[in-house]
Amino acid sequence: MFKENYNKLIQKKQITTYKVMKDTGIPKSVIYYWVTGERKPASEHLTKLADYLDCSTDYLLGRTDNPEVNR
Secondary structure (H helix, E strand, C coil): CHHHHHHHHHHHCCCCHHHHHHHHCCCHHHHHHHHHCCCCCCHHHHHHHHHHHCCCHHHHHCCCCCCCCCC
16 A cells, blocks of 8 residues: 555655655665565654655555545
8 A cells, every 4th residue: 555655645746756765865775665565664764754745654554545644
């Protein structure tokens, strides 16, 4: 679910994973592991990503369909 929600958000904001990486400092390889499901995001990275994408951590993790819940 992370992959789908992450991709929806970056498409909506018209940004690339490269831009996310540069702006947040999260390495591209780390984001790749999340998108492929090889690893789960660490809490500090998840929070940073949610803040950057202006959504909730629960939305990124697929716990809710509403990106604004629990922000």
